[in-house]
Amino acid sequence: EQIQEAEEVDWNEEEQRVEVRLVKRLGSIMLSEKPLKSTDNSEVTDLLLEELEDLELETLNWSKEALALKNRVNFLNHHGEAMPDFSDDYLLKNMDEWLAPYLQGINSIRGVKGLNLHNILLGLLSYEQTQALDKLAPAKLKVASGSNIAIDYSNPTQPILAVRLQEMFGTSDTPTILQGKVKLMLHLLSPASRPMQVTQDLASFWANTYDDVKKELRGKYKKHYWPDDPLEAQATSRTKKRM
Structure with a gap:
């Protein structure tokens, strides 16, 4: 039998990352293995996406800004406006479309958490949709x-x-x-x-x-302003002394 050399891609559950190794085998016997640092590999991205789908959307780094954008778009969709689908179900099942382009060079959950979800989601909106979002919601x-x-x-x-x-x-x-x-x-x-x-x-x-x-x-709240006629009063966020 000839010695076979191939790259093998596996998921490290403990480290929460995809690992690539250069493995030499003689039949079923492993002769050697060498870790590879390269992550520009479609198999790496595919395996990372599989793990992300199992871990649910909450695994991603949902900043307040990203979550607010997602909710605003969902609000407009709920009311019949033509916007991208930002529902949890769609985003989870279609990561290969909207998230995969940003996973090049990333091989771990930690790396995924470093992505700016707000900018990624915003990039899915056309100029016209962005304008409508700001105007309507x-x-x-x-x-x-x-x-x-x-x-x-x-x-x-x-x-x-x-x-x-x-x-x-x-x-x-x-x-x-x-x-x-x-x-x-x-x-x-x-x-x-x-x-x-x-x-x-x-x-x-x-x-x-x-x-x-x-x-x-x-x-x-004695230091604050409580007028008898609120409709004729000055709106304020201050105490009486600071007005």
Whole structure:
């Protein structure tokens, strides 16, 4: 029999990485093996993708920015806008299409975690889709106080704006997105960012509930501004002394 020399690609479970070895065999007998550093190998990428699919999407490095982008796109898809499919099911089953191009030179889970998912997902959107995303499902909303507050799109049927109550003074109607088609669910917070009221009808809150909430807040947060007429008051994120 002749000595056969070949590259072998295997998964190291303990190290969570793909390893490539140059192996010499005589029949079924291994004569020698030598680790290879090269990771520019389609077999390496294929095996890494297989392991990633088994480990689920959570294995990837989902920064707040990446997760927010994913949720915003899913929100628009839910409402019938023409956007790429960013559902968990699609992303998990189609990594060979959207993630594989970025895996060249990577052979480990640690290496995959170093990828910028936000930029990768953003690159899947056309210019027109990016413009539509910013217009119809903005990442943040500027409220009456001047603060830019992040919108939570984790539930595509009901996005949430969690904002301090004082920062909404002077705002009569519930803010909307998707060109006025979807009202935000407001989580109105205390100065300590504790939820005081959840509403999708801000006008009704001011008219029917604010007085009771105001009494409680005046007792707990004496340094803050709690006007009798919230619609005529100045929105603020500050205490009375700093206004």
